[in-house]
Amino acid sequence: MGENLKTRRKLALPTRMLLALILGAVVGLVVGKPVTYISFIGDIFIKLLKMCMYPLILVSIMQGISQVTDMRRLKKVGIGFFWYWALSGLLIGLVGVALTFIVKPGVGVDMGVVVAEEAVQMNFVQNIVAWVPDNPFGATAAGDVLQIVIVALIFGLILTSMPESKSKTILVEALNALNLWVGRVIAWVVELAPYGVFVIMANMVATIGGTTIGSILKMLVTMYLIFIVMFAVIYPLILIFVAKVNPIQFYKNAMPSLIMAFSTCSSNASIPVTMKTAKENMGVPEDIVNLITAPAATLNMHANCMQTPLYCIFAAQLYQLPLTPLQLGVTIILGLISAVGAAGVPGGGFLMITLVLQVMNLPLTVVPWIIGIYTLIDMPGTMANVCGDILGMTVVSSRLGELNREVFNKKKTGDKNKAIA
Numbered sequence: 001m002g003e004n005l006k007t008r009r010k011l012a013l014p015t016r017m018l019l020a021l022i023l024g025a026v027v028g029l030v031v032g033k034p035v036t037y038i039s040f041i042g043d044i045f046i047k048l049l050k051m052c053m054y055p056l057i058l059v060s061i062m063q064g065i066s067q068v069t070d071m072r073r074l075k076k077v078g079i080g081f082f083w084y085w086a087l088s089g090l091l092i093g094l095v096g097v098a099l100t101f102i103v104k105p106g107v108g109v110d111m112g113v114v115v116a117e118e119a120v121q122m123n124f125v126q127n128i129v130a131w132v133p134d135n136p137f138g139a140t141a142a143g144d145v146l147q148i149v150i151v152a153l154i155f156g157l158i159l160t161s162m163p164e165s166k167s168k169t170i171l172v173e174a175l176n177a178l179n180l181w182v183g184r185v186i187a188w189v190v191e192l193a194p195y196g197v198f199v200i201m202a203n204m205v206a207t208i209g210g211t212t213i214g215s216i217l218k219m220l221v222t223m224y225l226i227f228i229v230m231f232a233v234i235y236p237l238i239l240i241f242v243a244k245v246n247p248i249q250f251y252k253n254a255m256p257s258l259i260m261a262f263s264t265c266s267s268n269a270s271i272p273v274t275m276k277t278a279k280e281n282m283g284v285p286e287d288i289v290n291l292i293t294a295p296a297a298t299l300n301m302h303a304n305c306m307q308t309p310l311y312c313i314f315a316a317q318l319y320q321l322p323l324t325p326l327q328l329g330v331t332i333i334l335g336l337i338s339a340v341g342a343a344g345v346p347g348g349g350f351l352m353i354t355l356v357l358q359v360m361n362l363p364l365t366v367v368p369w370i371i372g373i374y375t376l377i378d379m380p381g382t383m384a385n386v387c388g389d390i391l392g393m394t395v396v397s398s399r400l401g402e403l404n405r406e407v408f409n410k411k412k413t414g415d416k417n418k419a420i421a
Contacts, residue, residue, distance in 0.1 A: 017372050020195070020197040025201055025202070028202040033206050036207065045192060045196025046196070050354060053354050058152050059179050059182050060152075077400070080396040080400065085299060086336065089305040090332060090336070093308070095226060096308075100222055103222040104317060106314045108214075193371050219310070220377070235247065243403070244398060254281070261385070262383040270382070271297055275293050278293070284397045288393060292392065293393070300392055302384050303377075307335070311366070312357065313331075315363060315365075319362070327360060338355055353371075
């Protein structure tokens, strides 16, 4: 009884991380530079995050892609959803880049100047060649994250295209088991996050000052501005000109899924409501819903598409590092593909932040800052991801001429009663 009471009273991890961020800032302001004596704890936490990153990328991306099962229907529906996924993700990434450069959340904090590594000066062709590994084991051992992503994508796609057999089943089950194992390791590391956040935040405030807090809040405001543009401009334009439906009616129909996503912060937990909403409120055919929902929850993450360049530009501004157009393009592409590794993994989002910053040769110091306010990021972010999934199913159905517009517009007798309350 006492044990259960203790479990119930234990604060949720996001709450503990937010409190750690606030307490770290207070301690840094009050204690000052002596706090730097415990900065090694923050260094250990960053190393643990990096330790988990490589197996997470390799296993999670392969496991996520392997969930796509119906290849025949995928050839008809998948191409349309692929173009929606790619083009909408790139558009949102570009909007994220533009608004981040306008607001400049990382400008005004003197973090010192860090010299970018020479590798980022390579030209476009050299970069493309460097992404392709000649030794998958060597890429993993060297910690070359882009090459690991390429290996995972190739291996995952080949596994998905294999005919059903005992060997394929064994491989898929092995990936599921490995993904579970890696998830447990990550969950253990994430449990340590409040301590890492506290120490790093205290050290930052002690050495730099209170401007750190203002910069974090400015980054959060920038992110919310991008969310507003997504929901008020980008999604309505896609609905009007591509799906050719009423945006206001779309949001009314999608409301149950959006509320579920916002409250649970989990695309996977929202899948049952998302499927029901798409079929009964949107008028999307059942087979399209069944085919797209699970892969979309894994692959189609619009919040990730805009957050990835935002984090990179934010870190670059803090450390006065210029980013070339090619590097900005890489951050947008990473926003598309890194979502696969983040999906369904406890703390996967934290690891993806570490991944993209390391790929871009940017300091990882900002990671604990982001982790500290992650709940405030995750609630609207998950809602955007789920909204993007339903939007994608609506677009694909409309383009194929299979969207039931009477159901969408609630014109059928009794449809109003059938809609999800």
